[in-house]
Amino acid sequence: MSKLKIALPLALLVVVTLAGCRGTVPIQNINDASYGTAGYSTTTPLTLDQYEQAIIRAGSTRNWVFQRVAPGHLVGTNVVRGKHTAVVDVFFNTETFSITYKDSNNLKYDAAKQEIHPNYNSWVDLLKVDIQTELQKADPAELG
Numbered sequence: 001m002s003k004l005k006i007a008l009p010l011a012l013l014v015v016v017t018l019a020g021c022r023g024t025v026p027i028q029n030i031n032d033a034s035y036g037t038a039g040y041s042t043t044t045p046l047t048l049d050q051y052e053q054a055i056i057r058a059g060s061t062r063n064w065v066f067q068r069v070a071p072g073h074l075v076g077t078n079v080v081r082g083k084h085t086a087v088v089d090v091f092f093n094t095e096t097f098s099i100t101y102k103d104s105n106n107l108k109y110d111a112a113k114q115e116i117h118p119n120y121n122s123w124v125d126l127l128k129v130d131i132q133t134e135l136q137k138a139d140p141a142e143l144g
Contacts, residue, residue: 058134
């Protein structure tokens with residue numbers, strides 16, 4: 001019984017430790033993604049500035065903070081649990097948008113292999129979906 005008392009917590013510790021040690025995966029950039037097939041819900045065309053506002057609004061739902069670099073270019077930063085940081089370039093026009101890796105902190109980024117913790121790709125994919133969803137319901141009056 002005493003061996004079991006020692007072995008069980010030790011085995012549990014090993015399982016928990018290995019679960020936290022996820023490997024890296026190739027970085028998946030989003031290139032020239034469509035805003036969606038149905039178009040936005042209004043017949044009034046959106047301006048580039050309105051697309052920018054929609055992207056900023058979409059990202060804010062998951063704590064992305066954006067800074068405008070130039071028309072059609074934002075830099076987004078997401079700090080997760082106060083210890084993981086992902087930074088992306090978002091290039092956009094009135095037809096498509098792209099999300100590309102810029103920088104990160106504490107995400108096991110390997111520049112030589114272009115690999116990163118798998119959560120990064122999940123966060124970027126969620127940002128893509130959030131942008132598409134936001135543009136599907138875009139109202140030019142709300143976007144200024």
